[in-house]
Amino acid sequence: MTDKQKMPIAGLHCHQCGKVEEILPDMPDSLTFEKASETFQLISDPARLRILWLLCHREVCVNNIALCVNMSAPAVSHHLRLLKQAGLLTSRREGKEMYYKLAQTPEASLVHKAVDDILDIKCPA
Ligand SMILES: [Zn+2]
16 A cells, blocks of 8 residues: 555545445455456356356366356366366366366455355255
8 A cells, every 4th residue: 555545535425424434445356346346247147147157066178068058068178278267177188188266365255155145045955
């Protein structure tokens, strides 16, 4: 944080919420918000949400993911690539097959919880 951020903001619209200045030093920088926004954009796609729901609960190979979500393997691969680039998925190769599952990171756990909570479901056994 810079000293500039700690200075009172001149011309605040009203003083009811003047204490907003207290939290401004903790406001993340724009890059951090951009990164968060990219994650939200990734999970804002219904097809990717469906794939994520599956991979939150099982490790599945590309062809079986395609069958489960009723999409072509190339379309599924495209979504998997984006989700993996964002660090939400991990993959491993076994023979000719690539298997995907949710990454074991705090962000991925949050996405799992969000998917379950927003869909209002319990984790399947
Ligand atoms: Zn779950």
